[in-house]
Amino acid sequence: MTDAFSLYAARPSGLHRLNPLTTLALVGFCLVAGLALPGPWGPYAVFLLVLLLAAWGQVLPDLLRDALKIALPFAVSVFLIQGLFWTGGTPVVGLGPLSLKREGLLFAAQSTGHILAVVGSFLLLSLTTRPDALMRTLDQRGLPKALTYVVLATIQIAPRFQAKANTILDAQRSRGLETEGGVRQRVRALLPLVVPLILGSLIDIEERAMSLEARGFSRTGEKTSLLVLPDSAAQRIARWLLLVGMVAVVAAALTLGSR
Amino acid sequence: MTSTPDLAAVSLQRLTYTYPATDRPALDDITLDIPAGQFCAVVGRNGAGKSTLCYTVAGFVPHFYHGALAGGLRVAGVDVPAASLAALAGRVGLVFANPFNQITGARFTVREEVAFGLENLGVPRPEMSARIDEVLALAGLTGLADRSPYALSGGQQQRLAIASVIVMRPQVLVLDEPTSQLDPVGTREVFEALHRLARSGGAAAETTVVLAEHKLEWIAVYADRVIVLDRGRIVRDGPPAEVLADPALADYGLTPTRYTAAARLAAGRGLVFVDRPLPVTLEQAITYFEDKRLSENPLGPVSDRAPGSVGDRPEQFLDRF
Numbered sequence: 001m002t003d004a005f006s007l008y009a010a011r012p013s014g015l016h017r018l019n020p021l022t023t024l025a026l027v028g029f030c031l032v033a034g035l036a037l038p039g040p041w042g043p044y045a046v047f048l049l050v051l052l053l054a055a056w057g058q059v060l061p062d063l064l065r066d067a068l069k070i071a072l073p074f075a076v077s078v079f080l081i082q083g084l085f086w087t088g089g090t091p092v093v094g095l096g097p098l099s100l101k102r103e104g105l106l107f108a109a110q111s112t113g114h115i116l117a118v119v120g121s122f123l124l125l126s127l128t129t130r131p132d133a134l135m136r137t138l139d140q141r142g143l144p145k146a147l148t149y150v151v152l153a154t155i156q157i158a159p160r161f162q163a164k165a166n167t168i169l170d171a172q173r174s175r176g177l178e179t180e181g182g183v184r185q186r187v188r189a190l191l192p193l194v195v196p197l198i199l200g201s202l203i204d205i206e207e208r209a210m211s212l213e214a215r216g217f218s219r220t221g222e223k224t225s226l227l228v229l230p231d232s233a234a235q236r237i238a239r240w241l242l243l244v245g246m247v248a249v250v251a252a253a254l255t256l257g258s259r
Numbered sequence: 260m261t262s263t264p265d266l267a268a269v270s271l272q273r274l275t276y277t278y279p280a281t282d283r284p285a286l287d288d289i290t291l292d293i294p295a296g297q298f299c300a301v302v303g304r305n306g307a308g309k310s311t312l313c314y315t316v317a318g319f320v321p322h323f324y325h326g327a328l329a330g331g332l333r334v335a336g337v338d339v340p341a342a343s344l345a346a347l348a349g350r351v352g353l354v355f356a357n358p359f360n361q362i363t364g365a366r367f368t369v370r371e372e373v374a375f376g377l378e379n380l381g382v383p384r385p386e387m388s389a390r391i392d393e394v395l396a397l398a399g400l401t402g403l404a405d406r407s408p409y410a411l412s413g414g415q416q417q418r419l420a421i422a423s424v425i426v427m428r429p430q431v432l433v434l435d436e437p438t439s440q441l442d443p444v445g446t447r448e449v450f451e452a453l454h455r456l457a458r459s460g461g462a463a464a465e466t467t468v469v470l471a472e473h474k475l476e477w478i479a480v481y482a483d484r485v486i487v488l489d490r491g492r493i494v495r496d497g498p499p500a501e502v503l504a505d506p507a508l509a510d511y512g513l514t515p516t517r518y519t520a521a522a523r524l525a526a527g528r529g530l531v532f533v534d535r536p537l538p539v540t541l542e543q544a545i546t547y548f549e550d551k552r553l554s555e556n557p558l559g560p561v562s563d564r565a566p567g568s569v570g571d572r573p574e575q576f577l578d579r580f
Binding site (some may be wrong): 044131134135150151153157160190207208209211212213214215216221222223228 | 319424
């Protein structure tokens with residue numbers, strides 16, 4: 001059983017050793033550039049950049065595999081639908097009564113490029129950044145602690161929640177609950193599953209809140225961290241440059257687009 | 260016990276508490292002083308008020324549950340009703356029955372989980388590391404420090420929960436049925452770890468322990484004092500040997516330990532002519548049944564029997580029936 005809903009893959013790479021905020025800026029830059037650069041080939045250039053970064057982070061195979069898994073079904077359907085049903089385009093390949101249109105294919109290529117750039121960026125962040133380190137950095141920068149807590153707790157507690165749902169389902173089945181059959185049957189079976197799950201979770205939440213309180217969660221004043229988050233002047237400068245880069249890319253895209 | 264009552268770590272003065280939307284008080288006119296360093300067990304049937312007493316000592320009554328509180332309540336030198344929960348964090352620790360709910364979910368290793376409270380208290384990093392190492396060793400979790408807290412067994416998780424609270428060096432540690440969801444092995448490990456942690460948790464003074472618990476046999480071994488609650492009132496208060504051997508225990512929905520039961524059975528059949536108090540632990544039971552006055556009993560003198568034969572263990576003795 002996995003311990004958390006997290007893709008993080010520990011590797012001894014330079015990218016892994018970066019401050020999470022630097023990785024976040026890097027990924028943010030890729031994301032913005034991937035969406036803003038003019039198509040159809042701009043987003044692919046960004047995806048290439050993501051792949052190079054993934055190679056640096058020693059997660060290239062993981063990233064490629066996951067990115068294709070997500071993007072491939074989308075790509076197939078968008079190429080077929082846009083290619084075949086683009087109105088008034090130039091036919092490239094005839095398929096009986098239908099034909100693939102040039103404009104449709106270009107549009108599909110651009111959409112797929114956007115998807116690849118976005119998915120690739122998110123995967124790069126997930127694969128190379130510990131979620132707790134990232135959240136810790138963010139709450140040190142003033143993001144509300146309750147918010148970062150919710151993100152982290154969800155990552156770890158969601159799998160337990162799933163396990164609990166399965167336990168309840170098994171218990172109800174052993175008492176004769178029919179969970180298979182038609183839609184009506186399935187909907188009827190939902191109630192005996194959901195009610196214990198929700199009620200049980202409400203009780204859990206109360207205890208969890210008390211436990212957190214007893215360990216000083218809402219205590220104000222200076223806090224420390226066991227986790228050391230390395231940072232350097234170079235990384236700070238890099239972050240600013242990436243931020244400037246993001247603005248520049250957006251500005252360039254806007255000027256190009258308005259011409 | 261070196262403290263005087265006015266230096267009590269926990270002090271309840273004529274305290275009455277009623278939960279919101281209920282009529283009957285959960286705690287009814289309770290006056291209780293627990294000196295610093297004492298290991299105080301709270302027993303009673305379900306609904307007697309054990310958990311409420313725990314929550315009160317930890318400050319969650321009235322700060323979390325609201326409701327009507329009357330009377331005085333001082334814990335670890337803090338006037339609880341006037342203070343905030345955040346001010347109590349670090350002075351009073353609370354451990355629940357369900358180990359799973361006490362894991363923050365926001366930390367990915369056992370070590371970082373233990374650090375959570377220290378980080379919130381702002382303890383400097385080098386000191387944090389030393390304290391965590393010490394507590395993990397006492398809790399028997401050293402080898403698991405880099406595991407995910409969710410990858411531990413129930414007993415290990417509960418020891419983690421206790422360690423995570425003890426590491427903050429609270430003056431008072433409150434535990435609400437910490438072993439009720441554990442198997443016998445997990446229970447033993449938790450009690451042994453609790454004993455080590457509370458007696459040498461690195462704190463300057465010994466930790467005061469308030470423990471609500473159903474397993475009387477463990478209380479008999481580790482507690483300095485036992486309080487019996489019934490319908491929100493204290494009905495018995497004294498050392499375990501005295502309280503747990505009290506025949507009135509049954510009136511409060513409690514079953515005496517098997518050692519007491521065996522001794523009472525033997526005495527009731529006239530097989531043991533001993534007028535000393537009934538045993539509550541295995542050790543006491545052994546001395547009880549081996550008492551030299553047993554020689555007066557119809558089974559013949561203990562000394563006539565070969566060592567290791569009937570009479571050496573209460574359960575063997577009972578085989579004679």
